[in-house]
Amino acid sequence: MAESIQIGNATIKPGERAFGYLSVGTLAARTEVRIPYQVINGAGDGPTLCLESTLHGWEPMGAEIIRRASLQIDPQELNGTIFCLPLANPLSVEFGGTIESSGMRVNPADVLDMNRVWPGAKVNAWLTEQMAYALWNEVIKHCDYIIDMHDGTGACDELPVAFPQVFPSDPDLAIAGGVADGIGADASDVGGVLTPEAMAKMNEQIRDLAIAFGSSVIWLRERPMNPAMLSGQCALNGIVPLVVEAGGACTIDFTVDEGVDCLLNVVKYLEMIEGEPVLPERQIMVDNYVVYRSLTGGFYIQELEVQLGLEVTKGQVLGRVVDPVTSEVVETCTSPVNGIVISRRVRMPINPGGYIAHIADTDAVIWERDNR
Ligand SMILES: [Zn+2]
Known part of the structure; x- marks a missing residue:
């Protein structure tokens, strides 16, 4: 039976949709840092899916694609739960998505890339790590699947494209990376957690999710997971991640409509809503x-x-x-x-x-x- 969802201080019953904010802290001039969310808690049982975008604020089109897709999902008809985090790095959007300049990929408050700080930290931590900690602990670690949306930045328009990254076949190469100055997890924090069987299963799930997304092109990369990146941290914790890009140039055009179709394809593939996927005539997967x-x-x-x-x-x-x-x-x-x-x-x-x-x-x- 579908259950109520707890997020922050809010409780969302089955069959309900709710909007709210996760508070992270306040800046020097006492501007509150809060990350908006939408929860669509389905009336029926099913998986938990996170739709997340704008880890990089100069790539705001994912937020528009998530907004449009969410309007087509009726919580009474939904099996499972969808968490929407369209503005995961809101300060970066403030200065990356709106300013008439080259834009900003990082969080301007501490100049960190929010895709290199996972799973975040609460104490002795930069603001971006504290934001990641809130998202990870309130939302993402409770999910079965996550779509991490990026776009072509303010410089480029872009067709929807899936970038599945899978574990290398050599388990000794499963994990690499982490970043300097103790920010984000490194290989020593997570090493040895995954068995070869678990990695093979995760690889298959990532690949199938990428195909289900329904973009005309899929770029498959087999390389070590970086636990400081959201997708790597998810894969290492059994959460099936898919990195995608769709849209760009801060422009509404057909790439946004196709991106909405692709997101809903995922929701249909996971049998959370009914309906046939909208697919291009031909799909290819490339390794270059x-x-x-x-x-x-x-x-x-x-x-x-x-x-x-x-x-x-x-x-x-x-x-x-x-x-x-x-x-x-x-x-x-x-x-x-x-x-x-x-x-x-x-x-x-x-x-x-x-x-x-x-x-x-x-x-x-x-x-x-x-x-x-
Ligand atoms: Zn990006």
Whole structure:
């Protein structure tokens, strides 16, 4: 039988939807730090799913995708519970999502990346670690599945794409990373917890969840889990994580609608709501995916035909970085692989290292499915 949910001081009964805040503390000028949540507690039994976005505040489109998807879920018709954490790093959104500049990925209060502090800490801890601690202990550790949403940043628009990361087959390489200065967990905190059987099962669940998400491209990475990252910490604790990106450039367009379909695909796959998934005609999984970045700065002038989903050939010109005064072409940006354009830059001024495009390598397809 479905049960009431406890979060902070609130109790949410089966069949109810509730909104609230997790309070974390106050800043120097006494501005309260609070993280908003939505709980949709289904009338029926089922798994617990977390839909989370904006660990990086300059990627706010996941919040809009979660908002739209949540409106299509009736708690009376839901089996299980959905926790929505659309603004997991609210201070980063304040300064990353709204300011008319290059934006900010980190929490401005302590300049930490909220995807390198998990599972957080409460004492002797930076603010970002305290925020992660609240999210982990009030919400995430109680979940069976989590979708960690990112987007193309303010610079790029982006099709929905799933980035499943699975444990390497060699168990000695299962865990690596952690960060400097004692922030976030390191391998010694979690080593030896997982058996090879448990890792194999987790890998299968992550892969299946990525396919169910229903993006046209899935980039599978087999590499050690970093316990300081949310997805790694979840996988090491038996919570099935899926990192996805969808939308970008702080813009409402068809990528948002497709992102909503993908989130609802997950809810249907977990049998939390009824309905057929909305899938593209063809899905591919690749093990090579190029996040292509510029070498130099200037104004980026994109080739007109380079739209999302375009198939490009190796060497095809994507755009050019131009000296904004002299018109000199300082860099011609060409696709390093045969592939599909998953994200593309829409912001003209660019610094060295700026995002140009994501290209899924179509010579590196390891799985595909025809959905027609
Ligand atoms: Zn991100």
